[in-house]
Amino acid sequence: MPRERNIDPRPYIGDVGRKPENVVDAATITIGMVVLALAVGFVIGFAVYCVMNLSTWLTDLLWKGAGGALAVPWFSLVVCTLGGVIIGLWTWWSNDRVKPLEEVMAEFKATGNYQTQGVWKPVVTFLLPLVFGGSIGFEAGLTGLITAGCCWIRDKLKAAGLREASVADVTIAASIAAIFGTPLAGIVAGAESAPADGEDVLEEPDVNDYNMRRGAKVVLYTAAAFGAFGGIAVFNSIFGTTGGLPRFEAITATYAELLWIIPCLIVAYIMTLLFHGSARLFQGVSLRFGDGMAGTVAPPIIAGVVMGAVAMALPYVLFPGEVQSEELMETWMTLGAAVLLGTGLLKAVITPMCLNMGWIGGNFFPSIFAGVAAGYGLAALTGADPMLMVTVTTTAFLAGVIRKPLLVLAVLFLCFPVEGVFWMGLAAIIGAALPLPRVLLAEEVTEALE
Secondary structure (H helix, E strand, O other), X not given: OOOOOOOXXXXXXXXXXXXXXXOOOHHHOOHHHHHXXXXXXXXXXXXXXXXXXXXXXXXXXXXXXXXXXXXXXXHHHHHHHHHHHHHHHHHHHHOOOOOOHHHHHXXXXXXXXXXXXXXXXXXXXXXXXXXXXXXXXXXXXXXXXHHHHHHHHHHHHHHOOOHHHHHHHHHHHHXXXXXXXXXXXXXXXXXXXXXXXXXXXXXXXXXXXXOOOHHHHHHHHHHHHHHHHHHHHHHXXXXXXXXXXXXXXXXXXXXXXXXXXXXXXXXXXXXXXXXXXXXXXXXXXXXXXXXXXXXXXXXXXXXHHHHHHHHHHOHHHOXXXXXXXXXXXXXXXXXXXXXXXXXXXXXXXXXXXXXXXXXXXXXXXXXXXXXXXXXXXXXXXXXXXXXXXXXXXXHHHHHHHHOOHHHHHHHHOOOOOHHHHHHHXXXXXXXXXXXXXXHHHOOHHXXXXX
């Protein structure tokens, strides 16, 4: 539970209709505040890349080390099942779980604060589903760790009576932007204005909300972002690592090929329906087990068995997908249309299964990979320009999952060259606008299963 504070340093939370008090203007920003923003961003960027690369190292140790030594076709089934057992028991014993990005942001919006159970428990909770091959992304667990770290720093600075404590709020957004290179930073920055009851917490912040504090926020935001990028660069230079979303080539389709965007949109819509339908279905299945030990341990075991069994035939349904996307860039022509389309469609089912059955994480990375696999599958099937198929299918599917076209565009600008912005924009708008059946938006499936 958030700590009670005698003085609310953010009096405008919950009342977006009035201006914040004691706003720091750009003219009053000190060098110390900028240096502090740089330093905090640097530390967070370095620390988070430590955790991400620890995850990669442990995953390689298990899947490439042990898996390569054993070389058995049922290895994925054994590992995913074992992972489900360990995740379930750990969650029951530790009473800790990775909170989805939306939940982290909702808590921060409501209270201006976010805390975790120390450091090592949430790190273990974050690592387990990733190491055992979960079809989930890094961003959910890292967002919680970043937000909790920034709030801790802010509270320590405020306890010391330092005026620069206001920097800590900015570093939440700046650090996420620097590490992921996405508007996830804007989601955190939007925490300064609480949503109305029932409003989607992923609602993109109104840029007009920054009019009163634009100068100070932009300067400190930029400083913290550069600090985080610096921390990442230093980590990569020391350990020789790389990371991030894949970078694809530009679209080279001729005008005659542009009609192929229609099957891309159709496939992306089918995947969207599968994703949201699976989310509701597995949410209901999970609720069937109740709130006791069985309700904590059984769902991740079932998810592990299902995921491991599917991976025996389609191994790319495992893992977040950023590394696998780069592999597909080199190997997609050798896999065949059926394998690629099957991987994309089933990953659109496996990811929400993980998210609702105890293997909790993010959905950005696996959704991007699912779109990439399906796009390459369509290219293999039709012979059309692969980059057109991948760009449109990925963009439309991700927009269908998160229903925020501007957010999707900002994420995928890191993957696709700016030359394809028109087709990305069109796919994002259509993907987010295509209707979802009411049963996928309400609780009918859950209630029916109960």
